[in-house]
Amino acid sequence: MADTALGGIRVIDLSQGIAGPYCARLLADLGAEVIKVEPPDGDVTRRLGPFPGDRPDPDKSGLFIHLNGNKKSITLELDSADGRDLLRKLLASADVLIENETPGRMADLALNYEQVMDDFPDLIYCSVTPFGQTGPYAKYQGNSLAVMAMSGLMYVTGDPDKEPLCTGGEPADYFGGLHAWVAVLAALEYRGETGAGQHIDVSCLESLGCADEYNTTMYAWLGAIRKRYYSRHHIPTYPSEIFPCRNGHIVVIGGATGFPLMMAILLENPELENNPLFQNLWLRTIQWEEFEKILRPYLMEHDWEDLLTRAQELRIPFAAVMEPGTLLNDPHLRERGFFCEVDQPGLGKIPVACYIFQMSETPLQCDAAPALGDNTGAIAEAVQ
């Protein structure tokens, strides 16, 4: 078995939901030992499904399995002195703690960073919340939608004549989880240099806010507010969006060298090379409705696989609009082994999206998610 990157690192994952658990799962896939500490009724995602046959079962929630593979599970009641005592015992041998309680709650339990740092000076204590530990919104209730709304990204997503649109899949939580993961790794490197642990205050809002491609920049540099416009870019790239085709959808992107000639060849009409809409980017950008009258009918007569293959042969960067079903059966992802077939107790083999990068010496390793409290006895015994 290959070496792991984070072997020897122990993580206490006290977090629930998506952001904190995804951070901890990445650490687990990289070889850290992750002990997930759950309340007696389990992480909230155990109740969110999807469930096989839509029959709720805390040990069969798809979202939970997706976010908590490779971890051990122990249940304890933070509101009881015994529970807090056990958590402190776990922290004694831990390198990292991840928590996502509402700011103030850990202090009420005498478990915030200042209250534990003297006992565990080399602990990396990572708090992940929607809006961070300080500031006027610190105690606001939040979810991915609320965070995306405040990040500025929702305002620029969607159609101009409709309400702003949130990206699917709870993106603010995943962004928050990624930033927490990077922050924990940076703190591990810092500890490697100095020996010191520290507190990390991750805000999902700021994690997603960092992804602001050029929206606040446009105001600060030009004094103009960018509006949502079919999720179309202002950087000179039109077209670069999703169109319907005969058997689904295709992303049409001209790229640096697509217009005018290659696109004319792709659309099997060489005369288009001399069409001003093909020759002049700004004209095409502004008179996009005219351009689409040429493009759309052709796309509706062709399949996305054919359009994608031929465009890429002409070095035009078209892309596929993948769906869960096409992802799971995709030959490219299959050859790269992106999905890991995990043997999940009670469920059997299930594909888990795992290998988000490939390391030559320390490959990521995916595994099943724990049943609620699966390891409570063994772990409690080991630390007593």
Next chain:
Amino acid sequence: MSENLPLSRVRVLDLAQVYAGPTCTRLLSDLGADVIKVEGLRRMDITRNFVMPENNSEDDYWNKAGYFLLRNGGKRSLTLDFSEESGGAGVHIVKRLVEHCDVVVESFTPHVMAKLGIDYASLTAIKPDVIMLSMSGYGQYGPWRDYAGYGMGLEPASGLASITGYRDGDPLRTGISFTDPYSGIVGAGSVLTALVYRRRTGKGQYIDLSEQETAIPVVGYAIMDKAMNGRDPKRTGNRSHWYAPQGCYPCTGDDSWMVITIRSDAEWADLARTVGEPGWASDPRFVDVESRRENHDEIDELISNWTREQDAYAATDLLQSSGIIAAPVLNPKQVLFDPHLKERGFFDIVETDQGKRPVPHQIGAKFSGFQPDSSRRAPKLGEHNHEVLAEVLGLSDGDISELKDKGVIGDEPISAVPLPVMRMFVQWPLTSYQQMGALGPVEDDHHEQLGLA
């Protein structure tokens, strides 16, 4: 300046361009690494063309772009010519630099590094413990490896667009190149992981990152539903898998909106009371999450009737004080002025030659032990040629002059298109954008409003 940062002893050779790769190296730079960004004079980072102050492309516009600053602040700029004309001088210098670097990051299409003779195998011969990260659209192997990958295509290719869109509408992309910042962060994490491993074992390694793959886990719920139940996802606008109601509602003011999520019957009753419609709580059409989901359109109408009379910020405060998830949909200007982000210091004020500019932090975390440095301006093209070649490689002034004479290094882009034509091309047709409805009016006093004047 970077003494107290975790990567203050790490040097990164940054061959990446545009958005994803530079986001990765920008993060490493903010964490203290010395990042040397390599650009070709014939192929400078194209983002040097995007968002000039006041949309003005006079003079050396390529040193002023806002888009470039966000992803490249704090780095050192070295120009090198990789073309045949320089007889491989650029590649030769890269190889010599690698000896003095811990990390190499590149974002070319897969065959390029091997063709130049600087793939991982070649680099380990020079620096055995080097960490090399290749970021590409679809990874280094597999049937799509040579596909050209643009950020705008990779978000749909990751599956995310299939779960993004209005009800019964076509798939839509986020209004940014989602997978670029996303995979940039993943890239930074992968390098940090390799650094942790190298600290323990002394070994470097090679990392193959496919930008398509990094974002697939965001689709995790829908993938699990497909794998478990064979069900394809539906696009549901702003609605939730789990809760009802949830949506985006109109408020007072032009294009002003707020979002609300109700997670339980108790919260539904709280909302009803807070907005002065206690009858909603006992209405049999809305009594539990299933009935609220069934009658979601009606609920949306009722909530909209209330929000239309509300200021988004004030209504957020009101609902949050009852423990309800609510938030204003902030436009980019409002983000710059938001009191919470302001108090947390989310924007650094960066001193540029054109004046002060607000730049968001590149990591959404505050550390008690150190403060990532995101307040530095971006390097001008070739600004650190002399410094890097002299300091890192110990080249003499004469050697460096010779490289300059041969056109291997320089500080002005060489474009196939004449510069006056380029200047016209990189200025945006703002008035047309406004007529299309893609851009609001230009506020001439924006610097005064932002307190930057």
